[in-house]
Amino acid sequence: MADDLAAAARAYQQARAAMSGAQAEAERLVTEARGEIVTARSRLAEAIVEAARGGMRQVDIVRATGYTRERVRQILRAGGVEAG
Numbered sequence: 001m002a003d004d005l006a007a008a009a010r011a012y013q014q015a016r017a018a019m020s021g022a023q024a025e026a027e028r029l030v031t032e033a034r035g036e037i038v039t040a041r042s043r044l045a046e047a048i049v050e051a052a053r054g055g056m057r058q059v060d061i062v063r064a065t066g067y068t069r070e071r072v073r074q075i076l077r078a079g080g081v082e083a084g
Contacts, residue, residue, distance in 0.1 A: 048072060049079030 044065065051061055061072050076082070 045075045048075050052076050052081050
């Protein structure tokens with residue numbers, strides 16, 4: 001019986017250690033993904049501004065990005081483009 005208890009305790013500790021390792025890896029992945037989102041969002045904003053400067057209509061930018069018209073206007077204003 002003592003052997004069963006010791007084995008169960010070891011299994012429990014191993015499971016907790018594995019969970020801690022998995023949690024740390026998950027947190028690392030989430031942090032990395034957040035950084036990628038920031039980079040992608042910035043790149044998209046630059047592309048929106050360039051598209052508008054190149055003559056692309058706002059309605060077409062909205063369709064291509066999935067952003068609302070207001071969000072596109074905000075991005076254009078921040079990029080120095082007055083939306084019409």
